[in-house]
Amino acid sequence: xxxxxxxWDRIHPIVLGLPFNLFWLTLWIVLTPLCMWGAYLIETRPSxxxxxxxx
Amino acid sequence: MSPSATALGxxxxxxxxxxxxxxxxGARRKMDLEQWTVAGRGFGVLLMWLLMAxxxxxxxxxxxASGWAYxxxxxxxxxxxxxxxxxxxxxxxxxxxxxxxxxxxxQTQSDFxxxxxxxxxxxxAVSLVGIVFMIPYLELQITGFGIIAEVASFDGIGRNPAMLxxxxxxxxFVLTGGLRAVAWVSVLKDILMLIAAVSVGIGIxxxxxxxxxxxxxxxxxxxxxxxxxxxxxxxxxxAWYISTVLLTGLGVYMWPHSFGAAFSAKSSGTLRRNAVxxxxxxxxxxxxxxxxxxxxxxxxxxxxxxLSLLAMVRKTFPPWxxxxxxxxGALTAMVPxxxxxxxSATVFAKNLCRPLFAPDMNDHQVGRIARxxxxxxxxxxxxxxxxxxxxxxSLLLLAxxxxxxxxxxxxxxxxxxxxxxxxxxxxxxxxxxxxxxxFLTKHDPFLGLSAGFLGLCAxxxxxxALSLLSKPTPQPAESCL
Numbered sequence: 022x023x024x025x026x027x028x029w030d031r032i033h034p035i036v037l038g039l040p041f042n043l044f045w046l047t048l049w050i051v052l053t054p055l056c057m058w059g060a061y062l063i064e065t066r067p068s069x070x071x072x073x074x075x076x
Numbered sequence: 077m078s079p080s081a082t083a084l085g086x087x088x089x090x091x092x093x094x095x096x097x098x099x100x101x102g103a104r105r106k107m108d109l110e111q112w113t114v115a116g117r118g119f120g121v122l123l124m125w126l127l128m129a130x131x132x133x134x135x136x137x138x139x140x141a142s143g144w145a146y147x148x149x150x151x152x153x154x155x156x157x158x159x160x161x162x163x164x165x166x167x168x169x170x171x172x173x174x175x176x177x178x179x180x181x182x183q184t185q186s187d188f189x190x191x192x193x194x195x196x197x198x199x200x201a202v203s204l205v206g207i208v209f210m211i212p213y214l215e216l217q218i219t220g221f222g223i224i225a226e227v228a229s230f231d232g233i234g235r236n237p238a239m240l241x242x243x244x245x246x247x248x249f250v251l252t253g254g255l256r257a258v259a260w261v262s263v264l265k266d267i268l269m270l271i272a273a274v275s276v277g278i279g280i281x282x283x284x285x286x287x288x289x290x291x292x293x294x295x296x297x298x299x300x301x302x303x304x305x306x307x308x309x310x311x312x313x314x315a316w317y318i319s320t321v322l323l324t325g326l327g328v329y330m331w332p333h334s335f336g337a338a339f340s341a342k343s344s345g346t347l348r349r350n351a352v353x354x355x356x357x358x359x360x361x362x363x364x365x366x367x368x369x370x371x372x373x374x375x376x377x378x379x380x381x382x383l384s385l386l387a388m389v390r391k392t393f394p395p396w397x398x399x400x401x402x403x404x405g406a407l408t409a410m411v412p413x414x415x416x417x418x419x420s421a422t423v424f425a426k427n428l429c430r431p432l433f434a435p436d437m438n439d440h441q442v443g444r445i446a447r448x449x450x451x452x453x454x455x456x457x458x459x460x461x462x463x464x465x466x467x468x469x470s471l472l473l474l475a476x477x478x479x480x481x482x483x484x485x486x487x488x489x490x491x492x493x494x495x496x497x498x499x500x501x502x503x504x505x506x507x508x509x510x511x512x513x514x515f516l517t518k519h520d521p522f523l524g525l526s527a528g529f530l531g532l533c534a535x536x537x538x539x540x541a542l543s544l545l546s547k548p549t550p551q552p553a554e555s556c557l
Contacts, residue, residue, distance in 0.1 A: 040292055040303045043362070046156040050358045053160050057167055057352040064348065 079395035080230040086399020087228055087406055090268065091245070094407050098249055098261045098414075128337055128350060132159060132328065133269060134213075134412040135220025137361050138405050139382050140468030145368025147381030147467070149302035151312040152365060154320050160355045161325030167351035169329060171344035172490050184419070185335040185482070186427030192489040193497040196431040201501065202482060203427040205508060206332040207453070209478030210420045213331075214457040215464060216471040217413035218242055220382075221406060222461065227386035228402040236462050242409065243458045250414045250421075250450050258414050265411050268404035270360060276401060277363020280370045280388055288366060295369055302372065316521045319529035320473070326532075327480030333419035335486075382468050421449035474515060477528025481507035484532075484539045492543075499543030507535030 034041055137155070144152040176182060180191050185206065190199045218239050225238030250258075278288070285291035296303055306312045329335055341347050364385065371384040375391060378384055389401045425445035430437050437445075464471070484503050488495035511531030521527065 039288070040296065042150060042153055042304065043365070046153055047359070047362050050156060050160055050355055050362070053164065053355040054352055057164065057355070060167065061348055061352050065345070 079398075080228065080232050082395040083228040083230075083390075083399040083402060084225075084233075086396050087224070087402040090264075090400070090403025091406050091410070094261045094264050094410065095245065095249055097264060098258065099252055100260075128334070128354065132162070132334075132354075133266070133357065133360070133408060135217050135405065135409040136468055136472050137364060138269065138272075138408045139220050139223060139385055140216070140472065141361055141364045142368030142371070142385040143380075143382035143467060144469045145365045146371050146378065146384040148312070148469075149299075150305045151317065152368070152469070153305075154317050154324070155361060156358060156365075157317075157321045158324040159328070159358045159361070161321060162328035163351045163354045165326060166329050166354075167348060169487065169490060170338045170341075170347040170351070173335070173486075174338050174341055174344045174347055177339040183336065183339060184423055184427060185330075185332045185486075186423055188335070188489070189485060190427070190431075193485075193500060195497045195501070198485075198497055198501050198504075200428050200432055201504060202485065203332075203423045205478060205482060205504065206423055207420045207428070209475045210332070210416050211453070211457050211460065212471045213475040214413055214416045214420075214453070215461045216468050216475070217409040217416070218457055218461040219464070219471070220468065221409040221413075223380075223382055224386060224402045224405045224409070227383060227390055228398055230390075239458055239461050242406075242413075243454045246410060246413050246417065247451055247454050249410070250418050251447055258411055258418070261407065261411050261414075265404070265407035268400070269408055272401045272404040273360035273363040276385070276389060277360075277366045280367050280392055283392055284370060284374055291366070291370055294373060298373060311521055315525050319521075319525040323480050323526055323529040323532060324473070324476045326483045327476045327528075330479045330482040330486065331419075332423050333415045336419055380467075417450050417453055420453050421446045424449045424453075473526070473528070477511045477515065477526065477531065478508060480528055480532055481511065481535050484536045488539060488543070494543055495539065496543045496546045498546050499539045499541070502542050503535040503537075503539030506538050507531040510534050 039047065141152060141155050144155075173188065176188065176191070180187075182188050182191060186199050186203045189202045190196070193199075219235075221242035222235035222239040225233050225241075226235045281288045281291040285294055292303075305314055305317055329338075338347060341350075367385050367388055368381070371378070371388045375384070375387055378387060386398070386402065386405070390398050393401075425442045429445055430442055434441075481504055484507075485500040488500065508531065511528050514527035514530065
């Protein structure tokens, strides 16, 4: 993902009034907690009870 | 009342309120070493969240981010990415660290290294790296405080006397309160900072341009090159962006205080839930960037980009509101500065001084040395802040280039049984040395990559190679989770 910078580091299209690069990063700030929440649900499934935290 | 008296009065009231909360929180409990440094290991999600936000959202995010948005442009966007990345990293490394802390009674990062690698020399090296690179970070906070007083007094108070006052307040605060005081002041600080970010970040674009969209349209029209990397800089392009995001994102939880904060949580689940919600807080930084961008058209030709946020507020709003924003800013400087001083002093006394020079010191004596070091470290940072002249972001980047060199030792120590002490020690030394050489010879960025990142690559390579070459050390069964 990190090597995609040259794809999104651009001004156009302007989304919600923001240059595209700023919009893109802001979007990921919102999406990251959703992904992390998914990861949290997977990590705390009953089969992974506390004595055996996955690494 | 003159505008500067109003603004300064409000700032003073907010700082006094913050210190009051801190003193009160600290005074209610008896302070032994464990209480002073990890607050008895009893923080739940809420306090933990506040403490971590207190650490990450510093004057740097308040003044530095808008400052770079103003003076450098698009490369500033790295800030949005690295903080988000840092929480993703924390989700995976903090829970196992917490677990080890609970089982083996670890209080600091150095305790972790001592327990994992069993070498007091490595611990001393790690502690030294931690203390040395905390100083630019602390210098950043103190400079920020100076900027706030300077702008809020309408240039009536010089930056240097303001920084001196800040240091006096800071040491008093840390010496009496310890960590619990700091966490509770964060409550006030975070509320104020959110109010500041949203009101200023939305208000200013509306007042001058009629909205955020029109503002960017005007900006892009006036200065298109400012909004793609490398922005107003010649050498901060995509490679710099990627290497810096990785370097700083991996480094956030290598700070002795952030690492140590993990030990204050009640459970590892607390830390995981924290990592899930914390990225949202980064949104407030987007608003700070708006203000820096707006300042490009409204007040061009500022001598120092770091002044841009406050200068915009001063130009736009009545003095009392400048006071509120300044007060929020003052607390965002004080809280992290207090944490930085507290942990670097503790590390010095407990992990550098005691094991090397006086192994038979008791906790009480360690506490006394830590308190002396609080004063010493604050004064060193004050000295550097008075004589330094770089931007807030550059100070932070220097600090991260150093501190992230601890990452290989932590991550390999947690997840790879085969890693050995000589490998980590050599990696750390080479990493710090190479990054220091590049910085001192002004080769940052080098070949387009951030110097700290190159140091980190060398560090990892050497740590892994030497670990494979050296004899495996027997580990206790539970050493790797």
